Amino acid sequence: MAYNLLKGKRGIITGALDENSIAWKVAEKAHEEGATFVLTNAPIAMRMGEINKLAEKTNSKIIPADATNVDELTNLFTQSQEVLGGKLDFVLHSIGMSVNIRKNIPYTELNYDYYNKGIDVSAMSFHKMLAVAKKLDAINEWGSVVALTYMAAQRTYPFYTDMADIKAMLESIARSFGYHYGLDKKVRINTVSQSPTKTTAGSGVKGFGDFYDYANSIAPLGNASAEDCANYCISLFSDLTRMVTMQNLYHDGGYSTTGVSNEVMTKLGVE
Numbered sequence: 510m511a512y513n514l515l516k517g518k519r520g521i522i523t524g525a526l527d528e529n530s531i532a533w534k535v536a537e538k539a540h541e542e543g544a545t546f547v548l549t550n551a552p553i554a555m556r557m558g559e560i561n562k563l564a565e566k567t568n569s570k571i572i573p574a575d576a577t578n579v580d581e582l583t584n585l586f587t588q589s590q591e592v593l594g595g596k597l598d599f600v601l602h603s604i605g606m607s608v609n610i611r612k613n614i615p616y617t618e619l620n621y622d623y624y625n626k627g628i629d630v631s632a633m634s635f636h637k638m639l640a641v642a643k644k645l646d647a648i649n650e651w652g653s654v655v656a657l658t659y660m661a662a663q664r665t666y667p668f669y670t671d672m673a674d675i676k677a678m679l680e681s682i683a684r685s686f687g688y689h690y691g692l693d694k695k696v697r698i699n700t701v702s703q704s705p706t707k708t709t710a711g712s713g714v715k716g717f718g719d720f721y722d723y724a725n726s727i728a729p730l731g732n733a734s735a736e737d738c739a740n741y742c743i744s745l746f747s748d749l750t751r752m753v754t755m756q757n758l759y760h761d762g763g764y765s766t767t768g769v770s771n772e773v774m775t776k777l778g779v780e
């Protein structure tokens with residue numbers, strides 16, 4: 510059911526790789542809710558061609574940009590305003606990649622070149638995007654920027670290795686930039702801390718399947734799906750959340766505040 514929550518709003522949606530991507534669902538929902546937007550991803554991800562289907566379905570233009578490259582981001586934000594016919598109202602940062610995780614390197618033995626790469630792609634890119642947007646004055650007052658994160662920023666998950674540190678940085682950027690952008694232009698910046706979700710990035714984490722089931726048995730509502738995450742992002746892009754900024758918002762079916770569940774106790778053999 511659509512509510513026209515984003516009618517007349519313009520945005521940029523990063524990170525839609527295939528139909529499992531959280532960003533893919535956000536794009537579908539944003540379209541349903543009346544928004545117009547540009548889709549973007551790293552030029553290398555375009556080669557898979559899946560994003561063209563989404564562009565067609567949502568009547569959007571694709572502007573490739575490597576999120577670590579300030580010139581490409583400047584082009585993205587400049588061109589997006591031209592294509593959409595005005596300043597932006599929302600931006601989704603849905604970008605994550607760790608070579609250390611991909612290569613199964615344990616946390617205590619991290620490769621520092623990979624670590625740097627992970628920081629640049631998954632956290633610093635958020636700062637770069639915000640800095641470009643602010644410099645170009647590309648976002649309308651009361652506009653909303655959301656980045657996706659994971660609870661390993663607060664609690665240790667050994668297999669999440671360097672991404673735990675990187676997500677902590679991402680969340681800190683939301684607070685720090687949120688202060689300055691809020692003060693100057695009333696632009697809102699939040700992170701959404703999402704349940705484990707079966708996507709390309711998610712499934713790359715070691716033991717993801719077991720971990721997904723574990724989180725599902727802890728959370729009283731079960732794991733939040735990508736589609737539910739998209740709905741939450743839409744609410745944050747809408748005018749209904751105008752005073753929400755500089756927050757890390759859990760979207761996890763109650764997982765983050767549950768100590769242990771009856772289901773897990775039963776699995777452990779406790780009567």
Ligand SMILES: NC(=O)c1ccc[n+]([C@@H]2O[C@H](COP(=O)([O-])OP(=O)(O)OC[C@H]3O[C@@H](n4cnc5c(N)ncnc54)[C@H](O)[C@@H]3O)[C@@H](O)[C@H]2O)c1
Pocket residue numbers: 523524525526527529530531532550551554574575576577602603604605606630657658659702703704705706707708709710711712
């Ligand atoms: N899947 C999960 O379990 C989960 C849980 C919490 C948070 N998240 C976060 O959600 C976000 C989206 O991930 P997803 O799960 O939808 O997976 P995904 O693999 O579908 O999306 C990750 C995206 O990042 C893009 N990307 C990588 N390098 C880039 C670069 N240099 N420039 C631009 N884009 C680049 C990829 O092309 C891809 O589209 C990530 O930040 C991820 O950490 C995922």
